[in-house]
Amino acid sequence: MTTESVLYILGLLVVAGPAVLLAALGLPLLAGVRLSEPSQARLTKTAVVTGLLAAVGILSIMLLTGRRHVPIELGHWVSIEHEHEHFHFHIKFIFDRLSVPFTILSFVLCGTVGAFANVYLHRESGYQRFFLLYALFLLGMVVSSLAGTIETLFFGWELVGLSSALLVAYFHERPGPVRNGHRVWTTYRIADAAFLIAALTMHHLTGAGDFEGLMGSGSWPDGVANIGSWQALAVGSLLLLAAAGKSGLVPFSGWLPRAMEGPTPSSAVFYGALSVHLGTFLLLRVSPLLDVSMPLRIAVIVLGLVSATFGALASRIQSDVKNALAFASLTQIGIITVEIGLALRYIALIHMIGHACLRTLQLLRAPSVLRDHQMLEDAVGEHLTGDVVSPAQPVTATQLRLYRFALQRGNLDAVLNDWVVRPFVKVFQLFDLLERRWTDLLSGGASRESDKLSPYSDSLEDVS
Amino acid sequence: MSELHLPWVELSILVPIVGAIWVSMLNNRDRARTHSIVFCSLTLIFAAGEWCDFASLGTFEAHDQWDVFRYLLDRDIFVIDELSAPLLPLAALLYLATVLTTLRTKINRFSFGWTLFSESILLATLACRHPWLIILLLTVATIPPFIELRKRNQNTRVFTLHMGLFVLLLVSGQLLVSSDASAANPPILAGCLLTAGALIRSGICPLHCWMTDLFEKATFGTALLFLMPMTGAYAVMRLVFPIAPSWALQSIAILSLATAVYAAGMALVQKDSRRFFCYLFLSHSSLVLVGLEMAKPIGLAGALCVWLSVGISILGFGLALRSVEARTGRLTLDVFHGLYEHTPFLAGMFLVTGLAAIGFPGTIGFIGMELLIEGAVEVYPLIGMAVVVAATLNGIAVVKAYFHIFTGTRHRASVSLGCRPAERITILIMVVLIIGAGIVPQPGVQSRYHAARALLEHRLEVDDQPQNTEAAESQAVAAEGANPFKSLDNLNSSNVLTTSVLQTIGQHNSTVTENRKQ
Numbered sequence: 011m012t013t014e015s016v017l018y019i020l021g022l023l024v025v026a027g028p029a030v031l032l033a034a035l036g037l038p039l040l041a042g043v044r045l046s047e048p049s050q051a052r053l054t055k056t057a058v059v060t061g062l063l064a065a066v067g068i069l070s071i072m073l074l075t076g077r078r079h080v081p082i083e084l085g086h087w088v089s090i091e092h093e094h095e096h097f098h099f100h101i102k103f104i105f106d107r108l109s110v111p112f113t114i115l116s117f118v119l120c121g122t123v124g125a126f127a128n129v130y131l132h133r134e135s136g137y138q139r140f141f142l143l144y145a146l147f148l149l150g151m152v153v154s155s156l157a158g159t160i161e162t163l164f165f166g167w168e169l170v171g172l173s174s175a176l177l178v179a180y181f182h183e184r185p186g187p188v189r190n191g192h193r194v195w196t197t198y199r200i201a202d203a204a205f206l207i208a209a210l211t212m213h214h215l216t217g218a219g220d221f222e223g224l225m226g227s228g229s230w231p232d233g234v235a236n237i238g239s240w241q242a243l244a245v246g247s248l249l250l251l252a253a254a255g256k257s258g259l260v261p262f263s264g265w266l267p268r269a270m271e272g273p274t275p276s277s278a279v280f281y282g283a284l285s286v287h288l289g290t291f292l293l294l295r296v297s298p299l300l301d302v303s304m305p306l307r308i309a310v311i312v313l314g315l316v317s318a319t320f321g322a323l324a325s326r327i328q329s330d331v332k333n334a335l336a337f338a339s340l341t342q343i344g345i346i347t348v349e350i351g352l353a354l355r356y357i358a359l360i361h362m363i364g365h366a367c368l369r370t371l372q373l374l375r376a377p378s379v380l381r382d383h384q385m386l387e388d389a390v391g392e393h394l395t396g397d398v399v400s401p402a403q404p405v406t407a408t409q410l411r412l413y414r415f416a417l418q419r420g421n422l423d424a425v426l427n428d429w430v431v432r433p434f435v436k437v438f439q440l441f442d443l444l445e446r447r448w449t450d451l452l453s454g455g456a457s458r459e460s461d462k463l464s465p466y467s468d469s470l471e472d473v474s
Numbered sequence: 475m476s477e478l479h480l481p482w483v484e485l486s487i488l489v490p491i492v493g494a495i496w497v498s499m500l501n502n503r504d505r506a507r508t509h510s511i512v513f514c515s516l517t518l519i520f521a522a523g524e525w526c527d528f529a530s531l532g533t534f535e536a537h538d539q540w541d542v543f544r545y546l547l548d549r550d551i552f553v554i555d556e557l558s559a560p561l562l563p564l565a566a567l568l569y570l571a572t573v574l575t576t577l578r579t580k581i582n583r584f585s586f587g588w589t590l591f592s593e594s595i596l597l598a599t600l601a602c603r604h605p606w607l608i609i610l611l612l613t614v615a616t617i618p619p620f621i622e623l624r625k626r627n628q629n630t631r632v633f634t635l636h637m638g639l640f641v642l643l644l645v646s647g648q649l650l651v652s653s654d655a656s657a658a659n660p661p662i663l664a665g666c667l668l669t670a671g672a673l674i675r676s677g678i679c680p681l682h683c684w685m686t687d688l689f690e691k692a693t694f695g696t697a698l699l700f701l702m703p704m705t706g707a708y709a710v711m712r713l714v715f716p717i718a719p720s721w722a723l724q725s726i727a728i729l730s731l732a733t734a735v736y737a738a739g740m741a742l743v744q745k746d747s748r749r750f751f752c753y754l755f756l757s758h759s760s761l762v763l764v765g766l767e768m769a770k771p772i773g774l775a776g777a778l779c780v781w782l783s784v785g786i787s788i789l790g791f792g793l794a795l796r797s798v799e800a801r802t803g804r805l806t807l808d809v810f811h812g813l814y815e816h817t818p819f820l821a822g823m824f825l826v827t828g829l830a831a832i833g834f835p836g837t838i839g840f841i842g843m844e845l846l847i848e849g850a851v852e853v854y855p856l857i858g859m860a861v862v863v864a865a866t867l868n869g870i871a872v873v874k875a876y877f878h879i880f881t882g883t884r885h886r887a888s889v890s891l892g893c894r895p896a897e898r899i900t901i902l903i904m905v906v907l908i909i910g911a912g913i914v915p916q917p918g919v920q921s922r923y924h925a926a927r928a929l930l931e932h933r934l935e936v937d938d939q940p941q942n943t944e945a946a947e948s949q950a951v952a953a954e955g956a957n958p959f960k961s962l963d964n965l966n967s968s969n970v971l972t973t974s975v976l977q978t979i980g981q982h983n984s985t986v987t988e989n990r991k992q
Contacts, residue, residue, distance in 0.1 A: 039822070040822075040902065040905060041902075042819070042898070086916075087915070087916070088841050088915050088916050088919050089916070090772070090775070090919065090920070090923050092771070092923075092927065095771055095772060097772055097845060097848060099841065099844070161844075164835070165835040165836075168834060168835045169835060169836075172829070172834070175873065179877065179881060182812075182814060182877075182880075182881035182882065183812060183815075183881070183882075183883065183884045184882070184883075185810055185882045185883065188810065188877045188881045188882045189882075191877065192870075192873060192874055192877050195869075195870065195873045196870050199866045199869050199870050200866065202866065202869075203862050203863065203865075203866040206847070206862050207859055207862055210847060210848065210851050210859075210862075213848070214851065214855070434739070434742075435742075435743055437739075438739045438740055438742065438743040439743055441736070441739075441740060442740065442743060442744075445683055445686070448683055449632050449683050449686075449687055452631055452632045452635055452683070453629045453631050453632055453687075454629070454631065455629070457629065457632065457687060457690070458690055459628075459690040459691055460690055460745070460746035460748065460749060460804065460806075
């Protein structure tokens with residue numbers, strides 16, 4: 011067996027693990043079969059360990075053979091070829107210095123969180139739903155990390171978005187998590203639209219969605235973009251918008267604290283660790299674009315700086331630990347974005363990995379930290395330091411303004427609501443009103459049956 | 475012209491019409507429902523047989539073996555081609571799924587006889603390429619919903635006005651089509667009238683209000699069955715596409731694109747679940763029209779793919795919503811209902827079908843939507859991006875509706891709201907189709923791309939041969955001798971022209987077969 015074939019098999023295993031897990035958890039659900047908790051946990055463990063070992067195997071072979079770029083070609087998923095016309099959906103995975111560490115990180119953190127969630131969600135009614143979405147997320151992360159074409163990356167990107175939004179709304183019998191889940195989904199959809207338009211623009215510029223077509227033949231991070239400055243600015247700006255939505259950079263930061271409504275394991279792995287870094291991962295993947303366009307680079311640095319500053323301010327005044335951690339994450343992501351803008355790519359990658367590990371640990375510890383603290387105090391027999399509240403300090407007007415700004419989370423959600431959501435809704439409500447008048451006119455009276463509907467009540471089952 | 479191995483098409487049309495007569499004689503509603511399911515199942519089997527048989531022939535068009543109409547009228551009345559071949563089983567599936575998921579609590583409101591009658595009319599429309607017959611069948615198809623509205627004592631003025639105008643425009647437009655009309659020599663006024671008529675039936679903004687009105691006043695099932703087959707788009711393809719120049723088609727595409735975005739925005743602000751569904755459907759059907767009118771292979775292939783994917787996914791979405799409504803009454807979307815706990819299966823189907831409709835990765839709609847967007851951007855680099863905007867808004871609307879109907883509160887049910895076996899089977903079939911075709915999209919895409927190329931080549935061949943028109947016309951007239959449709963044929967330019975290029979198509983067919991073999 012040659013090295014190539016071993017790499018190919020291992021590469022397939024990395025992706026197949028999460029895909030098989032998704033099928034194994036999803037198909038019984040479809041057939042109405044309820045898997046037991048231990049079975050689901052075993053399946054999850056097997057899939058994660060298989061994927062992780064395969065990824066580590068590839069890393070070992072790469073280190074031993076000195077290879078820095080291992081493409082795994084799965085061919086065309088869809089192909090249309092006719093004279094001058096062609097459409098390809100090419101599936102290709104790339105194992106390189108960027109994707110391998112990120113994939114291993116995904117498996118490690120998802121494995122840790124899977125083990126934690128198995129205990130944390132024991133006998134929860136949504137246990138099965140959680141692990142199904144977990145499998146969807148893992149598959150999305152692995153596909154996004156290893157994607158060799160922009161279409162493949164989009165595929166994984168969408169899976170991550172859907173699973174994240176549904177997990178924010180995990181406790182779906184309350185309106186709060188559901189509203190927040192919908193907010194996250196809306197933000198992600200806007201990011202997805204920007205991503206898709208960027209992919210289309212890239213197709214038109216390079217004739218293919220392959221990253222090599224855009225970044226040149228050099229392996230990451232040494233690739234050189236094959237497109238002009240203005241073209242790089244156009245594609246890069248759209249990708250920056252997509253990354254900002256996914257990573258919760260300003261002005262989309264409002265979804266980060268909202269996402270903390272989900273169960274702690276999902277908050278840890280999705281919004282504290284992996285999902286939130288997917289935007290910066292995208293920027294790293296397309297970082298050769300930044301070398302071509304100085305305005306794009308400046309935009310990345312400015313966005314990173316603004317987000318980091320905002321995150322640092324907001325995290326200081328949050329009254330609950332998960333929100334404080336969410337904004338602390340934003341600070342680090344802002345800094346990572348600045349690093350990417352400054353072309354410090356390895357530092358950004360290391361920063362990302364370190365930050366994801368730290369934040370996962372912090373978020374997993376968050377639910378029990380108070381209890382542990384009290385246990386420690388009981389064991390010691392006295393109050394530990396840090397419980398004493400500092401005496402009030404005189405504040406300046408600037409400090410007060412900053413405090414209010416941070417307390418209101420920069421009014422980012424309010425600004426988006428006032429300037430984007432509300433005008434949009436108002437305009438379409440106006441159209442709705444005009445339509446109502448038109449149909450009333452045609453009908454010669456009230457035309458809408460639905461107006462007679464009373465708000466739904468619990469005893470409305472229409473079974474008679 | 476190639477022949478199918480059995481008279482699949484005629485059987486598909488005949489079975490539901492026999493069923494309609496039979497069912498209307500039954501007094502027992504339960505038995506009527508059961509018998510309707512049998513008739514719809516048989517129709518689906520014949521329609522699926524037609525598609526499989528047609529696919530095995532590898533030809534552009536075919537007619538039935540032992541074609542009764544051919545013997546009687548000496549001409550092909552029912553001919554299927556690459557456009558219509560998969561639409562017949564899709565339509566039959568639509569009817570079977572709707573009848574299967576009609577609960578006993580609703581069988582007194584839902585007319586099975588009229589449903590089977592409209593199925594027969596729809597299948598005949600899809601199997602027919604003669605413009606006047608298409609117009610006649612489209613007109614007849616408006617009768618069952620009208621009768622239902624009257625029976626329910628609903629105001630029919632909005633529906634009647636729009637459908638009356640639709641029929642009037644089609645008839646006057648077709649009357650003005652001259653015998654030498656083609657895309658190269660377009661009859662502008664006739665084209666405009668035909669286009670306007672077809673666009674009313676497709677619900678292009680601002681002529682769409684009859685659609686929401688129908689959903690408000692008719693039963694959900696009837697409204698679903700009247701709109702879902704997208705016969706407006708079919709009318710565009712059969713009546714307008716052969717004679718309209720590319721610039722006119724692309725202008726229609728822009729109108730459709732505006733409608734797609736508008737309807738997606740409207741879906742987001744609706745408070746009534748049926749109106750929401752109507753706008754969601756309208757947005758998707760407009761996206762199909764966008765692709766159909768681009769007159770470019772990739773965009774057209776995308777539209778044909780989306781036609782099938784939307785047909786299946788929006789059908790599943792509508793049926794899930796209808797099943798929920800059958801248990802709870804009509805739903806408002808401005809409050810949360812929290813039905814997930816009681817109907818997790820329906821909730822899953824609602825989400826999966828909704829996501830498939832918006833082209834979510836791994837579902838049947840993904841590649842079709844990619845092709846459609848690619849085609850739109852190819853023709854209109856900037857305006858084409860509006861397809862992405864429409865898809866984004868639709869995605870937000872679908873998940874919003876899911877959250878409002880299935881989550882957000884804890885619902886206390888006084889009776890079991892669980893799925894019935896028939897619903898469960900329907901859901902499983904839908905999900906298998908959606909995921910199966912999503913994971914293995916190549917055969918479907920290849921087939922639709924081939925159909926798109928064939929349709930465009932067909933159109934171009936008609937353009938390239940205006941000089942042969944007279945000869946072809948005389949040949950056609952001579953060949954058809956005592957044809958009872960003679961007077962109609964004189965007005966039917968596209969059909970005569972179609973005859974004129976049959977030889978060319980035959981040549982094309984052999985090329986296609988060779989290509990396939992290669």
